[in-house]
Amino acid sequence: MGINTDLLHGYPVIDSHTGASSIPKYQASTFNSPALGTNRDYMYTRFGNPTIDALQDGLAKIADARFSFVFSSGMAAIANALMLLNAGDQVIFPIEVYGGTGAFATKILPKYGIDVVFTAYDQLANIEQALTPKTKMIYVETPSNPLLKVTDMQPIVTLAKAHDILTVADNTFMTPLYQKPLALGCDIVIESLTKFINGHSDVVAGAVLTNNQAIAEELSLFQKEFGSILGVEDAWLVLRGMKTMGLRMQQSKHNAQRIATFLQAHPKIKQVYFPGLPDHPNHDVHMRQAENGGAVLSFEIADADKARLNTFIDALQLPIFAVSLGGVGSILSHPATMSHACLTAKERAAQGVTDSLLRLSCGIEDTEDLIADLTQALAKI
Ligand SMILES: Cc1ncc(COP(=O)(O)O)c(C=O)c1O
Structure with a gap:
């Protein structure tokens, strides 16, 4: 199927309970349990909600990802992905990384014992030189903001895989329609849904996508326990925006x-x-x-x-x-x-x-x- 068809039919777009042609806003924080010790599919919106699930399914479809997690902003998505790091790890960022990501890296990660290195990504040698045995993540953003510098993802992925390092790509500028970092071998993709995916300058939202089950399990825990979930109304608006x-x-x-x-x-x-x-x-x-x-x-x-x-x-x-x-x-x-x-x-x-x-x-x-x-x-x- 082509992408315009996928955006309209490539994931469950009809409400399975009512047949509604647009997944409704399940504007509920909690779901009635039928009896003692039994639950329906949904229990509490921070753990899962049908409107939020529909958006996650749609994003996974267009990004060719197995797992998709939405958050209350692009920054929340980035913060959750960076929390995959552990104390003692090191992460490498491009100098031109998005300002919010740069601030999170310099002001917050060191508090958790995570070393942060910034380098110019125009030469792979710069990244190679920044590698230490503690390096656990290489963070990519291409094209960069605002000078639209391009980073070649393939050699970085090859380098990262050789050292058992995760590659994370912020794909906000290109969107999953025009660039698919997971297909290039990146482990994790960030999308600020605030931008082209919602497309109407009326919502702040973000997503993390991956094909890796172990990473998905950790992100699922973070989504519940950090609790920076996307609101139901906003999930519905992004779903609606995404169709066009x-x-x-x-x-x-x-x-x-x-x-x-x-x-x-x-x-x-x-x-x-x-x-x-x-x-x-x-x-x-x-x-x-x-x-x-x-x-x-x-x-x-x-x-x-x-x-x-x-x-x-x-x-x-x-x-x-x-x-x-x-x-x-x-x-x-x-x-x-x-x-x-x-x-x-x-x-x-x-x-x-x-x-x-x-x-x-x-x-x-x-x-x-x-x-x-x-x-x-x-x-x-
Ligand atoms: C490349 C990039 N990544 C992430 C973000 C953060 O997204 P949000 O504003 O949805 O938190 C932005 C915001 O401008 C961005 O430009």
Whole structure:
């Protein structure tokens, strides 16, 4: 079956109790037990709920995963996955890892006796050099935020397997539709459902996916005992959003490819960062492990001082100016003052996050309208 069919029919989408065409919101914390010592399939929503299960089944289907666990945010999903580490372990992260993950790694993991190392993933040798006998996890995020740097997952997986190390991939930017890290040999995949999977900028949610039974058993325990489960209403909203994800992503990625090409040719644009462009430094690697360039791009305006940037941002009519990505409406962000504001200017400079860098998450608007909007805003500066 094709992905659009799978999104609608590839998992139990009809309510088995009532035949309802949309899995209902089982908005209940507890479930009546029929008699002493007997339980129905469900007992208490923190342990399991039919609406949450339906979402987990749907995510497992589209990610080709055996096991799927949803959480109250992408960060909760990441935190639960990192809690698979034990005291005395070491974990390796890319320098450009998502800020929340970086903060969890530096501020929380060391409290539990877990060593954290950050290195540049552009050379496999950097990761090899960071390995110690204590290394138990290599964490990957590709493409990176906001410069869309691509990490080749295959050699990392090979290295990790040779040393009995888990590979974890945050796949939020590409989504399971366009990149499948489990199929490339990664052990665990993180998805922030807040972004393209829900797709409507109205829910915060996350998921961890794996094919490994032992890992799944531990995650199942964490889901119950850390208790950061996804609420029923939000699970239902993500289920609903997911049904149209194939079509949404198709338009969003089409917009990104067209806009990246348009911006690259524009005289007022200094640089475009988008792995779907043939001259992206790792275009070939990206296209080997993903279906297309995705729907997020970044760009720098030439000679952009604060006033010019403000003029451009003010002039844009369509994208909202906000953090986050993956909504049906386009979202423009300024990483230096938004996602990367907690870094020092020096740290931002080391990563290449300049003050003139803007990130655009392409929504599903008509391509020509987005290009016309960018054209008129660029004309004003
Ligand atoms: C790549 C990536 N991973 C994880 C997260 C965290 O997800 P959430 O905001 O749903 O907690 C984000 C949020 O922006 C992200 O961009």
